Amino acid sequence: MNDSKKLAAAYDVEKIRLDFPVLDQQIRGxxxxxxxxxxxxxxxxxxxDSIVNYYQNDNSNVHRGVHSLxxxxxxxxxxxxxxxxxxxxxxxxxxxxxxxGATEAINLVANGFAETLKAGDEIVISAMEHHSNIxxxxxxxxxxxxxxxxxxxxxxxxxxxxQLEALLGSKTKLLAISHMSNALGTINPIEQIIDxxxxxxxxxxxxxxxxxxxxxxxxxxxxCEFYVFSGHKLYAPTGIGALYGKMEQLEKLAPYQxxxxxxxxxxxxxxVYNSVPYKFEAGTPxxxxxxxxxxxxxxxxxxxxxxxxxxENDLLDYATQKVAAIDKLRIIGTASNKGAILSFVLxxxxxxxxxxxxxxxxxxIRAGHHCAMPVMDFYKVPATAxxxxxxxxxxxxxxxxIVGIExxxxxxx
Amino acid sequence: xxxxxxxxxxxxxFDHNRNPRNFYAMENADRQIDGxxxxxxxxxxxxxxxxxxxxxxxxxxxxxxxxxxxxxSLMTDMVKGLTEAEAHTLFExxxxxxxxxxxxxxxxxxxxxxxxGVKEYxxxxxxxxxxxxxxxxxxxxxKEAVTTE
Numbered sequence: 001m002n003d004s005k006k007l008a009a010a011y012d013v014e015k016i017r018l019d020f021p022v023l024d025q026q027i028r029g030x031x032x033x034x035x036x037x038x039x040x041x042x043x044x045x046x047x048x049d050s051i052v053n054y055y056q057n058d059n060s061n062v063h064r065g066v067h068s069l070x071x072x073x074x075x076x077x078x079x080x081x082x083x084x085x086x087x088x089x090x091x092x093x094x095x096x097x098x099x100x101g102a103t104e105a106i107n108l109v110a111n112g113f114a115e116t117l118k119a120g121d122e123i124v125i126s127a128m129e130h131h132s133n134i135x136x137x138x139x140x141x142x143x144x145x146x147x148x149x150x151x152x153x154x155x156x157x158x159x160x161x162x163q164l165e166a167l168l169g170s171k172t173k174l175l176a177i178s179h180m181s182n183a184l185g186t187i188n189p190i191e192q193i194i195d196x197x198x199x200x201x202x203x204x205x206x207x208x209x210x211x212x213x214x215x216x217x218x219x220x221x222x223x224c225e226f227y228v229f230s231g232h233k234l235y236a237p238t239g240i241g242a243l244y245g246k247m248e249q250l251e252k253l254a255p256y257q258x259x260x261x262x263x264x265x266x267x268x269x270x271x272v273y274n275s276v277p278y279k280f281e282a283g284t285p286x287x288x289x290x291x292x293x294x295x296x297x298x299x300x301x302x303x304x305x306x307x308x309x310x311x312e313n314d315l316l317d318y319a320t321q322k323v324a325a326i327d328k329l330r331i332i333g334t335a336s337n338k339g340a341i342l343s344f345v346l347x348x349x350x351x352x353x354x355x356x357x358x359x360x361x362x363x364x365i366r367a368g369h370h371c372a373m374p375v376m377d378f379y380k381v382p383a384t385a386x387x388x389x390x391x392x393x394x395x396x397x398x399x400x401x402i403v404g405i406e407x408x409x410x411x412x413x
Numbered sequence: 414x415x416x417x418x419x420x421x422x423x424x425x426x427f428d429h430n431r432n433p434r435n436f437y438a439m440e441n442a443d444r445q446i447d448g449x450x451x452x453x454x455x456x457x458x459x460x461x462x463x464x465x466x467x468x469x470x471x472x473x474x475x476x477x478x479x480x481x482x483x484x485x486s487l488m489t490d491m492v493k494g495l496t497e498a499e500a501h502t503l504f505e506x507x508x509x510x511x512x513x514x515x516x517x518x519x520x521x522x523x524x525x526x527x528x529x530g531v532k533e534y535x536x537x538x539x540x541x542x543x544x545x546x547x548x549x550x551x552x553x554x555x556k557e558a559v560t561t562e
Contacts, residue, residue, distance in 0.1 A: 028417070348431075350478035352453045353422075356537060360418035369454055382454030382476055412427060412479075 011307050017392045019044040019299075030362030033397045038182050038210060038341050038388035039366050040232045043296070047236060050295035051288045061284055063261055077287055080294030081277075084242050087297045088227060089218040092247065097277040098290055101241035102209035103132040105228035106176070108243055108280060109205055110136035112253035113174060119145030122171040124202075126151040126159055126188075127378060128181040131371040133207045137176060146173070153378065157184035157333040165196050172197075175204045179211035183372035183384070184333025185316075185341030187211065194224050203249065209233055209241075213390070214312060214339045216305045225249045231289065235391075236296035240289030243280070250276040257282040308391040312340035315389045319398045326402075328409055332384045340389035343370075346405070349412050351383040357411070358385075361404040420530035421537075422479070429483035434490050435472040447558040448475075448547030450539055455481045459489075459547045468492050468500060471548070478540050480531060485544035487524055497552050504545045511538050 017023055020042045025032050034042060054076065060069035062077045078093075085093040099105040117123075123137050127150050134148075141148050149172075151164035159177075168175065175197045180187045190206060197204045203225035208217060212229045219227050226249065230241040245253070255262055255273055259282030265272040273279040300308070319342050323329050328347040346354060355367030366386040369376045376383060387401055439445070439460035448457050457475030461468055471489040492500045507525050509515040513532035520526075531541045539561040550559045 350453075350455075350476075350482075352455075352478040352537070352540065353480070356534060357418060357422065368452065373454075376454065382456070411422065413431070 011311050013392065013394055020392050021045060023392060027362040028360055033363045033400050035387040035401060036364045036366045037390035038386065041213065041235050041390050043235055044299050046299050047292045047295045051237065051292045054288045054291050062287055073287055076291045080290045083294040083297045088244050089220050090244050091220060094276055095244055095247055095250065097243040097280045098285055099241050099243055100239050101230035102207060102228045105241055105243035106132055107136045108256040109226055110140045111256050114140045114143055115254045117144040117146045117173060120171060121146040121173045122149050124149045124151060124167050124172055124175045126177050127153045128157065128184055128186060128375055129178055130182050133176055133178060156335050157186045158335045159188055168197055168200050168202055172202045175202050178207040180339045182210045183343060183370040183375045185338040186333060186335035187337045187339050191222060194222055214309050219244050231293040231296065234296055235299060236293040237289045240286050240293050247276065255279050259283045303391060311391060312389045315393055315398055316340045316342065318395055322398065322402045326405060332379050341386060343384045343386045345381050345384050346409060351385040354385040354408060357408045358404045363401055363404050417533045421534060423527050425527045426479055426483040429486040430479035433482050433486040436474060437472050438474050439472045444551040446547055446551040446555060448543050449558055450543050450561045452562060455540060455543055457485055457544060457547060459544065459551050461551050466496050468495055473544065480537055480540040481543050484528055484541045488544050488548060491523060504549065508542060511541050
């Protein structure tokens with residue numbers, strides 16, 4: 001038996017489902033089928049327990065008290081940092097900065113970068129970015145006079161690499177790009193892209209919010225300067241995420257917010273900032289969320305990202321094959337390398353009607369612009385419907401989706 | 414299909430979605446204003462011709478879901494011949510019903526009653542009311558586009 005067959009044989013989706021209590025419920029009288037994982041994933045019992053345990057037994061502030069509870073809270077908090085470090089294969093846990101999520105992590109870098117930019121400098125992003133990797137850069141450009149350049153995509157929803165390369169020049173100060181598109185599912189050839197930037201000494205920020213739950217990420221192998229993600233898409237709570245940055249980059253970066261914990265010494269004349277990563281973590285952090293993130297990483301590691309990815313890719317292939325038989329359905333995003341996202345439109349049926357009517361079948365999908373309005377403009381659609389898969393979804397749930405879509409097409413006539 | 418959903422998506426909604434009434438860009442309109450729901454991307458333009466304080470003609474164009482299209486279609490049909498005050502009263506009655514606040518006047522809103530089912534779907538209420546907010550702004554003589562957020 002080869003490795004992939006071994007993985008498939010060992011993967012017990014029914015057992016995994018039991019770990020996610022939210023899945024066991026009826027919606028409008030039907031079994032819930034949760035296919036909105038690209039928006040946020042559900043949380044396993046282990047993550048929920050870790051939060052309850054923290055508040056029940058260890059609740060205290062971190063990095064401050066000398067009492068036992070504070071020491072315990074600090075230890076758990078810093079352990080979570082080590083778990084993130086290992087998960088991303090960063091060389092030091094000091095290179096992990098906790099944030100509220102990917103959005104805050106990008107804003108943190110953008111804010112620090114703004115200090116070094118001058119009019120005429122350029123920042124390059126791509127046409128498939130989420131608003132969170134567009135707007136912070138627009139704000140920085142407005143403030144500094146720098147120029148935002150956008151690398152185009154083709155009809156399949158793939159980045160046009162040579163056009164991206166053409167945008168990278170001596171004026172480019174940063175390339176900020178998603179690892180995987182939330183609206184299209186496209187997985188970018190991130191190693192190649194980073195390499196192209198590095199050939200010109202351009203630092204790279206990778207938005208991994210969508211990729212990290214599905215792809216093994218090794219930031220040292222990628223060699224990117226920054227990698228950001230959100231916990232809540234990774235089976236962890238909302239309101240917690242992280243920024244990975246190479247130490248020399250983080251040291252150069254100006255602090256994001258001022259306050260407690262991010263300082264070493266304060267007088268009214270002068271303040272000395274704390275060292276990395278603490279200089280970016282002002283105020284009491286989301287301690288419970290951080291511990292929950294650590295628990296989520298433990299949970300994922302037990303199953304293995306590779307096994308999860310293989311399961312999800314099987315679901316995507318199955319769903320893609322099934323919807324091909326539906327005449328009125330058009331898939332938005334048909335990249336050759338795609339993660340478990342099926343974005344689609346139905347002729348004559350608005351995505352919001354699709355969302356509401358499928359909800360009547362217990363099916364939770366996303367309908368809207370997915371915070372990627374430029375992508376919607378590119379495909380000339382106001383919105384799409386999106387089904388996205390996670391480790392706990394099944395083929396029979398895909399079947400339920402197909403039946404739901406067929407029924408609503410009949411309804412609309 | 415379950416009952417709430419059937420109540421929302423009645424055949425008359427599908428009919429107006431397939432064949433919206435008064436669906437054209439009006440030439441020489443006295444009032445013309447855009448409405449936009451940034452959350453879902455629904456966009457429409459409402460056009461009015463006025464005769465004193467009466468709405469002589471109403472039309473719309475744009476793209477939206479079945480609920481907003483049917484609502485705009487029904488609205489442009491029903492406000493023709495109404496005074497501004499009458500149109501405003503009709504919207505207030507409809508709005509209260511759609512928001513689930515008060516449905517005692519359900520029999521006062523004529524064909525709009527088919528949209529009453531939206532009250533069970535809070536996320537969709539704005540779809541049904543966007544055309545009306547746009548109409549109100551047009552009647553007020555506003556120039557700036559209306560948004561629901």
